[in-house]
Amino acid sequence: MSKVKYYYDPDTLSYRKIEPEKSKRYRNITFFILGACLFGFLGLILLLNTNLVNTPRELSLSREVKNYELQYELLNKKMEQIEEVLGNIEERDNNIYRLYFEANPIPDEQRKAGFGGINRYKSLEGFNNSEMIVSTTKRLDIIKKQMAIQSKSLDEITKLAEEKEKLLMSIPAIQPINNEDLTRMASGYGWRSDPFTKARKMHYGMDFTAPKGTPIYAAGDGKITRADNNSSGYGKHIRIEHGYGYLSLYAHLSEYNVKPGQKVKRGDLIGFVGSTGRSEAPHLHYEVWKENDRINPINFYYGSLSPEEFENMLKFANQENQSLD
Numbered sequence: 124m125s126k127v128k129y130y131y132d133p134d135t136l137s138y139r140k141i142e143p144e145k146s147k148r149y150r151n152i153t154f155f156i157l158g159a160c161l162f163g164f165l166g167l168i169l170l171l172n173t174n175l176v177n178t179p180r181e182l183s184l185s186r187e188v189k190n191y192e193l194q195y196e197l198l199n200k201k202m203e204q205i206e207e208v209l210g211n212i213e214e215r216d217n218n219i220y221r222l223y224f225e226a227n228p229i230p231d232e233q234r235k236a237g238f239g240g241i242n243r244y245k246s247l248e249g250f251n252n253s254e255m256i257v258s259t260t261k262r263l264d265i266i267k268k269q270m271a272i273q274s275k276s277l278d279e280i281t282k283l284a285e286e287k288e289k290l291l292m293s294i295p296a297i298q299p300i301n302n303e304d305l306t307r308m309a310s311g312y313g314w315r316s317d318p319f320t321k322a323r324k325m326h327y328g329m330d331f332t333a334p335k336g337t338p339i340y341a342a343g344d345g346k347i348t349r350a351d352n353n354s355s356g357y358g359k360h361i362r363i364e365h366g367y368g369y370l371s372l373y374a375h376l377s378e379y380n381v382k383p384g385q386k387v388k389r390g391d392l393i394g395f396v397g398s399t400g401r402s403e404a405p406h407l408h409y410e411v412w413k414e415n416d417r418i419n420p421i422n423f424y425y426g427s428l429s430p431e432e433f434e435n436m437l438k439f440a441n442q443e444n445q446s447l448d
């Protein structure tokens with residue numbers, strides 16, 4: 124019940140009742156309701172903003188976010204495994220493959236370098252989970268780069284392997300005469316007595332004694348640079364340039380089976396044993412040159428001889444006998 128209000132009337136010297144106007148009353152009531160609604164509404168908004176109460180949509184969204192976080196965690200675990208495998212491949216790459224082919228190892232800092240310069244993760248920033256998303260993306264980017272570097276390294280090694288194979292095929296690495304055709308290995312590389320003067324003289328090759336007409340084979344892949352009788356002492360002789368600084372020379376031949384400029388493969392028949400030039404008896408005088416120096420051919424027969432055969436040849440080659448020149 125609203126209170127009855129009075130006022131003092133000096134004319135009648137009495138208190139008189141204040142009669143509120145009907146319209147004013149209604150206005151007050153309207154104001155009150157509007158006010159109540161407004162406060163109620165503001166209160167609701169405040170309440171929703173404080174997260175004390177969630178709408179069903181918010182609940183489902185937050186569950187979804189939790190699920191994403193979990194998935195990210197799983198992805199990170201998988202990435203950890205990938206990083207481990209990749210690290211293992213890189214280690215093998217550096218310590219086996221690159222080492223074997225004499226390529227410099229790729230330093231870790233280079234393999235695992237991130238990306239400098241402008242911030243490429245800017246678009247991922249400014250959210251609640253930004254840190255997680257940025258770190259995962261960064262990790263993935265580094266893995267991507269590691270893979271690219273690894274792939275490039277393997278390309279390089281493939282090329283080196285092909286080169287190495289070519290090099291191995293080019294080195295004069297087989298004995299130029301079949302073992303069964305040999306009468307004996309007459310003389311090796313070193314100081315020997317000269318068959319003509321009997322003086323001690325450096326013998327720069329190996330002499331393989333074999334009957335006239337015995338086939339002579341190319342000791343490695345290469346190109347015939349000479350097949351002529353124009354070099355004093357060697358008689359009819361053949362020179363094969365193998366590349367990589369190697370050259371092999373076959374002297375005192377009876378016949379050629381190749382022409383200058385011709386390309387040959389290891390094991391190709393190039394000529395026949397004879398005794399032309401400064402030679403005492405039919406034999407092949409064989410030399411190996413590396414960068415214009417004549418070196419001991421015996422160091423190269425790793426491909427074609429059994430250990431016993433090699434041992435045997437070593438014994439003969441080191442004998443202080445007379446060369447056939």
Ligand SMILES: [Zn+2]
Pocket residue numbers: 326328329330407408409446447448
């Ligand atoms: Zn000789």
